Amino acid sequence: MVTTVEYVRYRIAPDDQQAFEKAYAKASDALATAPECIDYELSHCQEEPDRYVLRIRWTSVEDHLQGFREGEHFPAFFAAIRPYVTAIEEMRHYLTTDVVGSGGADPSGQADARPVTDAKHAPDAPGTPTIHAWMGGDTALDRLTEVFYGHVREDPVLAPVFAGMDDEHPRHVARWLAEVFGGPSAYTADRGGHPHMASRHLGRGITEQQRRRWTDLLQDSADEVGLPADPEFRAVFLYYIEWGTRMAVLYSGGNPPPVDAADVPRWKWGQTPPWQPS
Numbered sequence: 001m002v003t004t005v006e007y008v009r010y011r012i013a014p015d016d017q018q019a020f021e022k023a024y025a026k027a028s029d030a031l032a033t034a035p036e037c038i039d040y041e042l043s044h045c046q047e048e049p050d051r052y053v054l055r056i057r058w059t060s061v062e063d064h065l066q067g068f069r070e071g072e073h074f075p076a077f078f079a080a081i082r083p084y085v086t087a088i089e090e091m092r093h094y095l096t097t098d099v100v101g102s103g104g105a106d107p108s109g110q111a112d113a114r115p116v117t118d119a120k121h122a123p124d125a126p127g128t129p130t131i132h133a134w135m136g137g138d139t140a141l142d143r144l145t146e147v148f149y150g151h152v153r154e155d156p157v158l159a160p161v162f163a164g165m166d167d168e169h170p171r172h173v174a175r176w177l178a179e180v181f182g183g184p185s186a187y188t189a190d191r192g193g194h195p196h197m198a199s200r201h202l203g204r205g206i207t208e209q210q211r212r213r214w215t216d217l218l219q220d221s222a223d224e225v226g227l228p229a230d231p232e233f234r235a236v237f238l239y240y241i242e243w244g245t246r247m248a249v250l251y252s253g254g255n256p257p258p259v260d261a262a263d264v265p266r267w268k269w270g271q272t273p274p275w276q277p278s
């Protein structure tokens with residue numbers, strides 16, 4: 001399928017690069033919720049470190065220029081990146097050609113590439129709502145984690161593990177889950193991203209019994225707050241939760257994976273895209 005890809009090339013001085021990346025982490029909230037944006041990626045040049053390339057896949061050039069630019073998400077996006085507009089060297093739309101494919105590298109051979117990142121998940125079809133949007137966005141996630149950690153505090157298996165829990169913990173986990181499920185990158189921008197999340201589990205020695213209770217209570221809470229109950233959503237939700245809790249156990253154990261090895265994983269619908277009447 002032919003797709004519209006926008007490339008924006010920037011030259012950013014070393015002193016401005018941290019602020020630039022932070023600005024884009026903020027701006028990406030708008031991209032993550034814009035129905036015209038399929039996905040995006042900001043890359044930093046290895047040979048010439050003052051160069052960056054932003055790649056955005058749009059549902060069409062018109063959807064970008066009319067839909068997004070004239071829509072509700074653009075003001076926040078532009079406010080974040082406005083200081084860098086003069087640093088743009090090229091901004092163009094390209095159409096993909098038939099030359100596309102995967103390389104010969106074996107992803108499973110990159111054992112240390114854990115935890116998985118986008119690279120292992122095929123993108124959703126254009127126009128598919130994000131999992132985050134499907135489940136009701138940040139409001140639904142806040143409600144979910146509030147109810148869930150309420151149960152955790154009362155649970156004989158989990159209460160001791162969370163005895164020192166910060167009152168803000170439910171909100172932080174909600175922001176993490178939002179990012180995993182294709183919503184805003186607030187956890188990365190404000191909370192330290194994957195390294196912070198992973199390091200919060202180090203040395204905790206989470207047992208299988210605790211892990212299983214965590215997943216059970218989260219699913220009970222999903223029912224209680226009325227998250228969508230369709231098979232496709234619940235399958236992909238549990239896919240992440242099962243993987244995430246098992247990763248938490250690995251991080252909490254004696255030989256944890258490196259905490260800074262990855263970005264926040266971005267879950268896609270995969271085998272079970274949402275069923276929508278045609």
Ligand code: HEM
Binds near residue numbers: 158214240242
């Ligand atoms: C999908 C599974 C999981 C996710 C997404 C998750 C998410 C998180 C996040 C984002 C934090 C850091 C919050 C912050 O920014 O401060 C955190 C901390 C923590 N997690 Fe997990 N976690 C998962 C599984 C588990 C499991 C299975 C346990 C134990 C049974 C656990 C125990 C803890 C504890 C004790 C903390 C520190 C809480 C505090 O002191 O405030 N996590 N988790």
